[in-house]
Amino acid sequence: xxxxxxxxxxxxxxxxxxxxxxxxxxxxxxxxxxxxxxxxxxxxxxxxxxxxxxxxxxxxxxxxxxxxxxxxxxxxxxxxxxxxxxxxxxxxxxxxxxxxxxxxxxxxxxxxxxxxxxxxxxxxxxxxxxxxxxxxxxxxxxxxxxxxxxxxxxxxxxxxxxxxxxxxxxxxxxxxxxxxxxxxxxxxxxxxxxxxxxxxxxxxxxxxxxxxxxxxxxxxxxxxxxxxxxxxxxxxxxxxxxxxxxxxxxxxxxxxxxxxxxxxxxxxxxxxxxxxxxxxxxxxxxxxxxxxxxxxxxxxxxxxxxxxxxxxxxxxxxxxxxxxxxxxxxxxxxxxxxxxxxxxxxxxxxxxxxxxxxxxxxxxxxxxxxxxxxxxxxxxxxxxxxxxxxxxxxxxxxxxxxxxxxxxxxxxxxxxxxxxxxxxxxxxxxxxxxxxxxxxxxxxxxxxxxxxxxxxxxxxxxxxxxxxxxxxxxxxxxxxxxxxxxxxxxxxxxxxxxxxxxxxxxxxxxxxxxxxxxxxxxxxxxxxxxxxxxxxxxxxxxxxxxxxxxxxxxxxxxxxxxxxxxxxxxxxxxxxxxxxxxxxxxxxxxxxxxxxxxxxxxxxxxxxxxxxxxxxxxxxxxxxxxxxxxxxxxxxxxxxxxxxxxxxxxxxxxxxxxxxxxxxxxxxxxxxxxxxxxxxxxxxxxxxxxxxxxxxxxxxxxxxxxxxxxxxxxxxxxxxxxxxxxxxxxxxxxxxxxxxxxxxxxxxxxxxxxxxxxxxxxxxxxxxxxxxxxxxxxxxxxxxxxxxxxxxxxxxxxxxxxxxxxxxxxxxxxxxxxxxxxxxxxxxxxxxxxxxxxxxxxxxxxxxxxxxxxxxxxxxxxxxxxxxxxxxxxx
Numbered sequence: 088x089x090x091x092x093x094x095x096x097x098x099x100x101x102x103x104x105x106x107x108x109x110x111x112x113x114x115x116x117x118x119x120x121x122x123x124x125x126x127x128x129x130x131x132x133x134x135x136x137x138x139x140x141x142x143x144x145x146x147x148x149x150x151x152x153x154x155x156x157x158x159x160x161x162x163x164x165x166x167x168x169x170x171x172x173x174x175x176x177x178x179x180x181x182x183x184x185x186x187x188x189x190x191x192x193x194x195x196x197x198x199x200x201x202x203x204x205x206x207x208x209x210x211x212x213x214x215x216x217x218x219x220x221x222x223x224x225x226x227x228x229x230x231x232x233x234x235x236x237x238x239x240x241x242x243x244x245x246x247x248x249x250x251x252x253x254x255x256x257x258x259x260x261x262x263x264x265x266x267x268x269x270x271x272x273x274x275x276x277x278x279x280x281x282x283x284x285x286x287x288x289x290x291x292x293x294x295x296x297x298x299x300x301x302x303x304x305x306x307x308x309x310x311x312x313x314x315x316x317x318x319x320x321x322x323x324x325x326x327x328x329x330x331x332x333x334x335x336x337x338x339x340x341x342x343x344x345x346x347x348x349x350x351x352x353x354x355x356x357x358x359x360x361x362x363x364x365x366x367x368x369x370x371x372x373x374x375x376x377x378x379x380x381x382x383x384x385x386x387x388x389x390x391x392x393x394x395x396x397x398x399x400x401x402x403x404x405x406x407x408x409x410x411x412x413x414x415x416x417x418x419x420x421x422x423x424x425x426x427x428x429x430x431x432x433x434x435x436x437x438x439x440x441x442x443x444x445x446x447x448x449x450x451x452x453x454x455x456x457x458x459x460x461x462x463x464x465x466x467x468x469x470x471x472x473x474x475x476x477x478x479x480x481x482x483x484x485x486x487x488x489x490x491x492x493x494x495x496x497x498x499x500x501x502x503x504x505x506x507x508x509x510x511x512x513x514x515x516x517x518x519x520x521x522x523x524x525x526x527x528x529x530x531x532x533x534x535x536x537x538x539x540x541x542x543x544x545x546x547x548x549x550x551x552x553x554x555x556x557x558x559x560x561x562x563x564x565x566x567x568x569x570x571x572x573x574x575x576x577x578x579x580x581x582x583x584x585x586x587x588x589x590x591x592x593x594x595x596x597x598x599x600x601x602x603x604x605x606x607x608x609x610x611x612x613x614x615x616x617x618x619x620x621x622x623x624x625x626x627x628x629x630x631x632x633x634x635x636x637x638x639x640x641x642x643x644x645x646x647x648x649x650x651x652x653x654x655x656x657x658x659x660x661x662x663x664x665x666x667x668x669x670x671x672x673x674x675x676x677x678x679x680x681x682x683x684x685x686x687x688x689x690x691x692x693x694x695x696x697x698x699x700x701x702x703x704x705x706x707x708x709x710x711x712x713x714x715x716x717x718x719x720x721x722x723x724x725x726x727x728x729x730x731x732x733x734x735x736x737x738x739x740x741x742x743x744x745x746x747x748x749x750x751x752x753x754x755x756x757x758x759x760x761x762x763x764x765x766x767x768x769x770x771x772x773x774x775x776x777x778x779x780x781x782x783x784x785x786x787x788x789x790x791x792x793x794x795x796x797x798x799x800x801x802x803x804x805x806x807x808x809x810x811x812x813x814x815x816x817x818x819x820x821x822x823x824x825x826x827x828x829x830x831x832x833x834x835x836x837x838x839x840x841x842x843x844x845x846x847x848x849x850x851x852x853x854x855x856x857x858x859x860x861x862x863x864x865x866x867x868x869x870x871x872x873x874x875x876x877x878x879x880x881x882x883x884x885x886x887x888x889x890x891x892x893x894x895x896x897x898x899x900x901x902x903x904x905x906x907x908x909x910x911x912x913x914x915x916x917x918x919x920x921x922x923x924x925x926x927x928x929x930x931x932x933x934x935x936x937x938x939x940x941x942x943x944x945x946x947x948x949x950x951x952x953x954x955x956x957x958x959x960x961x962x
Contacts, residue, residue, distance in 0.1 A: 097456070097467055098291050104307040105279025108298055109456050109466045114577050115289035117552045117884040117914070118168075120453035121193050122182040122284045123201070124461040127275040128175045129253030131314050138255015141174040142218050142263065143271055147181065148172065149210040152203035152540040154196055162192040162548070164806070167882025174253070176390040178461050184450050184888065186881040187552035190288060191297050195546035197283070198301040201276065203540035206268040219257045226254060230333060234501050235340035235399055236384050238509055242327045243342040243395055243497040248314040277308040284457035284466070287449050289552070301546070316391060320344050324495040326409075330504025337402040338501040341412055343494050345382065347392035349463055356476055357483040359387050361419075361491070362396050364434050364484065368418070368427070375414050376400045391462055396491070408500045416492050423489030426481035435480075436621035436640075439473045440580060444638055447578040448889035551880065551918065554887050554911045560727035561907060562735070564742035567715030570734055571897060571907045572727035575890045580622075581644050581723035581730070582894035585635035585651065586902045587712030589628065594687045594832055597630045604628055604711060611653045620646055626654070626711070630684045631831065632902070633712040638891075641724040648737035655711055655741045678773040679840065682941040683831065685762050686777065689939070690832060714741070716833070718901040722894040759937040763951040765944075772848045772944040776855065777838035778936045780828065790928040792909075793916040795828070798928035800875040801867045802826055802858065803839060805882075807874055809861070810839070813854045822847060824855070826933075830903050837932050845944065848954055863934025866926040873922070880917045886910055 098110035129140045148170075150156050163170045168185040185193045226232040237252045244250040283302065288294040321344075331338075346354035362380040378400045383389045398415065402408060446452045446469060460466035558574035568587075593600040604626055608614065617624035622639035624647075635654070639647035676684070719738075721730045735742055780795075790798075803810030803826035814824050824841040843851045886896045893910070901907050942951045 098295070099466065100295065102278065102299065102303050104303065104305055105277070105310075106302055106305070107282045107460060108295070108302075109282060109284040109460055110288070110291055110294055111284075111286040111452070111456060112288050112291045112294065114287070115555070116187070116287035116449060116887055117554045118184055118186050118449060118888060119190050119193075119285060119287040120182065120184045120449045121190070121197060122180055122282075122453045122457040123197050124178050124180045124282045124284070124454075124457040125276055126178055126280045126282075126313075126461050127311065128177045128179055129251075130176045130248040130316060131275065131311070132248075132251070132253075134247055134251075135259065136255075137251050138218070138222075138253065138260050139263065139267075139271060140179060141253060141255070142214060142260055143268060144172045144174045144179050144181075145214040145217055146206060146210060146268060147200055147204055149214065150205040150207075151196075151199040152205060153199045153543045153545060155205055159196050159200070162189045162196065165877060165881075167805070167878045167885070175385055176253070176394070178458065180454055180457060182450060182454055184453075184885075186884050187288065188549040188881075190285075190294070190549065191301075191546040192548055194285075194297055194301045195543075198305065199543065201278065201281065201302070202305045204272060204276075206265045206272075208265060211263065211265055211268065215261060215263070218260065222254045222257060231331060231338055231501060233509065234338055235342070235397055235499060238329070239340050239342050239395070239397065239497070239499045240384065241510060242325055242499050243321070243344075244318060244393070246316070246318045248316055249318065249393060273308070275311050277310060278302070278305050279307060279310050282457045282461045282466075284453050284460070286453040286456065316393060318393065321495050321497060325497040326500070327498070327510045328500040328502060329508045329510060331501050331507055332503070332505055334501075334503050336404075337406075337408065337503065338399065339402055339408045339411060340397060340399045340499045340501075341415075341496040342395040342397050342498075343491050343496060345392075345394050345396050348388055349392065352475060353478070353483065354487065355388075356472075357479050357487040358382060358396055358491070360431065360434055360438065360476070360479050361422075361484050361487045362398075363438060364422075364427070364430060365398065365415070365418070367434065368430065375406065375411055376403055378415065388459065388462070388468075408498070412496055412498060416496075419488040419492035423485050423492055426485040426488065428481040431479075431481045431484050433619055433621075435476055437618055437623075439476050440621045440623075440638065440640055442473055442476065443578040443580050444891065447580075447891065450888065551914070552884075553915050554884065556908070556911055558727045559907060560731050562731055564714070564735070566717075566742055566744050568717040568719055568742065569901055570719045570721075570731050571901055572721040572725060572730035572734075573893075573897065573907070574725060574727055575722050575893065576724050577890060579641050579724045580638055580890075581641050581647075581721055581725055582890050583635075583637045583639065583644075583647065583651070584720040584722075584894050584898035585633075585655075585711075585717070586898050587633045587714060587717040588833070588902075589631065589633060590713035591691065591832075593628070593633075593712065594631070595691050597628055597684070600628045600633060600712065604633060607654050607711065611650065613650050613654050616650050617647060620650075622647055624650065624654075628712075630680060630687065634898070635711070636895075638723075644721070644725065644730065645733050645737060648734055652738045652741065655738065678769070678842070678943050679775070681764060682762075682773060682775045682943055685764055685941055686775070686939060687832060689760065689762055690834075714744075716902070718898055720894055720897045720901065720907075722890055722897065760939050761952060761955055762939065762941045763943075763946065763948045764941065765946060765948075767945045769944045772841075772843050772845050772851075772942065772946060774841040774843070774848075774851070774855075774943075775838060775941040776938040777831070777836050777941075778938040780835045780837055781931045781936065790924055790931060791916075791920060792905075793913070793920040794924040794928040795932060796913075797872060797875050797879060797917060797920060797925045798867065798932055799826055799828055799837070800879050801871050801925065802862060802929060802933050805875060805878050807878065809871070810855070810858050813858050814841075814851060816854075822851060824851065828932075835903065837936075839938075845946070848946075852954055859933050862929050862932075867922075867929045868926075869922040872925045876917060876920075880914050883914045883917060886913075 096113065099108065101107050127140060132139050148159055162185060163183065166186050166189055168183065170183040172179065172181040183193045237254060241250045283298065285294055345358050348355040359382040362382045366378060366380040378398050381397045383394045384397065400411060402411060446455055455469050456466040459468045561569060561571040563569050589597060589600050608626060613624050617637060620639055620643045622637060622643065624635065624637035626633065626635045635651065637647065719734060721734060800808060802808060803824065810824055810826060814822055822841065822843040826839045828835065828837050839855055841851050841855065886893055896910055897907055900910055940955055
């Protein structure tokens with residue numbers, strides 16, 4: 088099944104100023120990811136500067152000599168891209184994902200803030216407020232705030248670098264000055280302490296030329312002295328208890344030192360497998376809770392030594408924390424003597440598959456390459472890890488289990504109590520922290536002589552890069568299901584998506600399909616069997632569709648499809664016939680789901696009154712849904728024709744079956760009805776307005792799909808839309824409103840959704856109504872269309888950032904009746920559609936159509952009717 092794949096390989100070089108560069112151009116993409124990792128994190132902070140690295144990360148987005156006052160984001164917002172930064176123990180990363188045409192501008196922006204960031208009193212005050220809010224939300228106002236990190240690090244470690252709180256104290260941070268920021272930049276943000284990573288660009292030599300153009304001129308400066316992190320392992324258990332008001336359960340966290348991955352990578356990976364196995368198997372004693380585990384405070388291979396394997400659990404009432412930890416240690420001791428070989432092999436297989444799947448994503452891969460390079464000097468370790476993980480067997484896990492069973496734990500217990508208490512960490516060991524002479528060319532956008540750095544003209548934008556067509560094969564089975572297979576060889580796995588409409592019976596009462604699905608999952612043991620193959624399978628119903636989402640190693644696709652075949656067997660020929668159905672899923676449906684359920688019931692009731700198909704016997708059709716209108720997507724490391732043949736062979740009985748389900752007719756009109764869903768506990772008002780698309784009503788297509796795509800964006804589909812501008816003006820924030828298009832029952836619809844505070848309900852409804860009127864009275868202008876065109880054309884390229892995203896969108900578009908090739912052609916189509924056609928599409932979609940309105944919240948029918956009629960006739 089596998090096709091040939093390019094061999095791993097990266098381009099790496101170092102500029103004369105010390106900047107290390109990693110290029111991965113093996114799989115060119117229409118978008119590129121750029122990351123800059125600085126080898127400075129919160130363990131680099133000196134005493135009395137706790138939280139400074141995090142604060143500084145925020146400041147780095149506020150301006151540089153050539154891009155002051157927020158202009159860093161110009162190329163990000165303009166092209167529907169994204170940029171962010173994070174602070175970790177030993178590094179801080181800044182990353183962007185932009186269309187390929189903005190690559191040089193993104194490099195220019197990163198180089199400018201490496202060369203000459205601007206720190207002002209106003210920006211510092213603004214970011215201090217932002218950091219204070221973040222700390223309050225993450226630690227102070229959140230139940231179990233600070234658990235397990237950063238509190239547990241103070242239990243485990245004794246040196247300042249390892250033990251201190253990386254968030255810091257807000258009052259102490261308020262004493263920060265602009266000069267402090269300049270000094271920190273001068274000392275730590277030097278080219279030799281950084282790694283630049285670029286993934287997705289098509290031409291290595293051309294990309295290297297751009298890097299040299301913008302980064303080579305940045306002056307070299309002395310490297311900062313690295314903090315001394317080494318400290319002895321604990322010689323005995325450490326137990327610290329604290330209290331938390333307003334929580335029902337006692338929380339336990341236990342930390343254990345991990346092997347140093349730089350000197351003992353096999354041992355480190357064995358501990359990573361053991362951590363995963365521990366979460367899956369849990370303590371053996373009856374009445375003890377399940378546990379969660381983390382290899383590293385922030386994930387595997389995310390910090391230098393020392394780092395922690397962390398185990399957490401919420402204890403049931405009456406459960407003793409020490410007994411829970413003793414049971415866990417006993418489980419490890421048992422595994423040291425008798426490792427669960429089958430479970431180890433399955434866990435390793437899952438971890439290998441998840442590694443491939445995760446790093447098929449453009450941004451994730453870029454950040455991982457840079458992280459491994461800045462921490463360990465081994466960016467290429469990312470592509471070696473699957474083989475290194477696969478080498479971990481029962482013997483290695485047994486050795487790791489024995490080490491942990493014999494290691495004293497550092498335990499944190501957080502109990503319910505009347506006041507919040509946290510341990511006060513203190514130590515005489517402040518670590519080896521010495522002042523660093525940063526020399527000239529200091530920070531803050533000014534050198535030691537006080538001269539302002541030169542502002543450079545921003546780099547130009549290039550031309551758009553369109554997605555490349557991949558190998559594709561599609562067929563339609565006898566039962567009506569469309570099957571699409573697409574080659575994507577970034578990772579050695581296959582993404583599988585199945586979408587089936589629930590049909591009239593399921594749309595009317597989705598409890599039936601939900602129960603049948605849970606029964607099928609239980610009887611076939613589909614999730615466990617997919618995991619045994621090194622993959623996954625998940626299935627849900629949402630009132631409209633049954634969606635099956637999965638992935639599998641490419642070589643195991645036929646076996647994975649055999650699991651899917653049993654799940655979709657219309658005769659219920661399950662592998663394990665006597666397993667009872669699982670419990671109903673917990674949790675309240677989303678407001679959008681509740682409103683759409685009500686709308687479907689309303690439309691179906693009207694169909695029945697009009698003599699259209701209504702209820703279908705609940706036992707008819709396959710257990711998951713109606714295959715007519717269904718789609719099966721396979722995307723990954725495959726030969727498309729062979730993959731379609733494999734799917735046809737595996738699902739032959741189902742593929743050739745004729746469904747007896749009656750499909751509903753497309754809706755042709757609506758009556759502008761008001762539906763009120765009263766929920767006294769809902770603090771906000773949720774609104775949905777929708778109607779069938781006009782072409783479904785008239786049977787004609789007067790505008791093209793690209794025109795309707797852009798018209799939806801101009802009206803309310805992105806931050807620069809008419810609807811967004813209107814509601815920013817009338818509500819001054821505190822709302823969410825947008826529009827879109829999808830399929831309800833068998834009908835393409837256009838919808839508007841809003842979520843507002845009740846006090847803003849009338850203003851919001853009035854604003855929506857005014858924009859609907861305006862769509863007819865003031866057609867979309869060419870300037871509006873061009874702004875949306877640039878944004879949407881570039882944003883549409885994000886469909887190809889990962890196989891996961893591409894498979895998801897292919898399922899969505901194909902189920903809506905699109906040809907799968909349309910996804911690849913969409914960006915170019917959006918770039919070429921005439922503005923006058925977009926204006927005409929805007930009038931057709933939004934002007935003069937009578938929409939149904941659904942309101943959900945703590946609202947009476949009379950109040951709802953008043954709201955709607957008060958803004959001109961929605962009732």
